[in-house]
Amino acid sequence: MNLYLKYFKIHLKSEMQYKMSFILSFVSQFFVFFGYYFTIICLFDKFSNLKGFSLYEVLLTFGIIQFGFAFCESFFRGIDQFDRLIVDGGFDRLLLRPQNILLQVFGQEISFVKLSRLFQSIIVLIIAIINIDVVWDIKKVITLICMLISSVLIFLSIFILAASYCFITIKGLEVRNVFTDGGKHMAQYPIGIFKKGFVFFFTYIIPFGFVNYYPLLYLIDKVNNDLYMISPLITILYLIPCIFIFYKGVKKYSSVGS
Amino acid sequence: MKSYLSYFKLKFTIGLQYRAAALAGISTQIFFGLVYILVYVAFYESDATSIPMPLNELVSFLWLNQAFFALVYLWYKDKDIINLIKTGNIAYELCRPQDVYMMWASKIFGERLSNATLRFLPVIIIAMLLPAPFNLDLSITLPRFIIFIISFILSSLLMTFLVLLYHIICLFTLDEKGIVNIFMVVSDILSGLVLPIPFFPTFFQNIANILPFRYISDFPFRLYVGNIPLKEGVIGIVVQIIWMIILIIIGQILMKKALNKAVIQGG
16 A cells, blocks of 8 residues: 555656646546536436436436546556556566555556546536435445445456456457446446346446446335445455456466567 | 648558457447437437437437547547657658648548548448337438538538647647647537537527537538438538638638747757
8 A cells, every 4th residue: 555655646746747737637637528417417408307317316327437437547547558568568577576566557657637537526426416316314325435435446347357358468459448438338327227138237247237226226215125235345246356367367477578 | 732632542541451440449339329329219218208309310310420430520639740749740741842731631631531431331231230219221312412422521621620720729739638638528519429419408509500510420410311401401511611711711820820930849
């Protein structure tokens, strides 16, 4: 953890060298994801509901997914761009150090510009939480916290899994963006609105459903089983094999040279 | 003129080499097309009281957007040109006996057209084969088709000059992030690529209708699916030409200004 903090400080210092550029990029990042929210607000302006879900319920599922994604993109960006490390041989350098490899990879790049997306998602979440039709009690607050944590965990798992691919393919797979970005795009909506096949996919194959959909049902009292409260934590079960696969890849790793 | 044509051809043939990237692009376009349509279908099934656009027209419109995505999106940065600006190699460009503006325009157009050429057919074929209501319906009358072709050619030129304008702004800012990003995002939204313009609230619809961005994808594709009457289509073509002239003039002026006080970044 100390190591990561050190990385954190170094990256912060280096980004602050170009203040004006940083501020402009920060603002522009805010606009990048604005399109998503613009879309959803406009659509609810024309349609009264989405398969029974209200605007704020959908904004909540949106915000949760964006929160996790932005969090991982800001703090774990190194793993997202793992193929670069493999291609230029930088990974060999990390292996030589007597420190946790995964942690070192995380620390390779920390993007403070992307924090603007994180702030944006937090703002959206606050708006959603204030306006959503939920009577908040301790159980529901716990559910919400579980949702936030699981959202970070699931993207972390996906990033690690995608990075493990690089051991085999060397070059990052562009096709994986279809799954991460496309999957992310779909999971922003309460997945129950889609056909059965997609619900199955997002429950058992990439468990996005446990991040925002099933807990949402609990929040708005569509289900009463208390098990739903901790359902987001299923993503931990997803993370463990992903880390395992990554380390398996490290063992088999042979450098590209250079 | 011949030299610009060869720049275009050069970029076009280079672009055609990247087949693996095209394959990734095609799968992305198909997947996203499906996701968008699924969301809209869910909305239409929930509440059909005041739909802004019939579902079949909307679905075809979305597929056309995806199929020709490479030719209509505005979030585009030409790596070569940005590098020229950042490294100072633009000095070499200035030495050439050609107009930099037209040279860059033909390069951008060539690259974008080659990307679209590789991608559009598979997307269209797969979209047509899908079961209703998810399928693309290509049936069209002859006069409408002719007007569509004219407006689509104009729209891709309009896209080129608009994207070029953003690159010219980079000459001032020397940075392709920041302000240029904001321009690009806003124009993508106002072009109706993120959300079709009929779905905008009235206020934003009025803004989008005044600005040139909608003439890039919204106008030709909605014309194709029959959402815009023919008469309006003819007027639209005139508006497209006017906007193109305006964009070229602004671009040329800004380019001259930028180059007059160009600071070559390093050597």
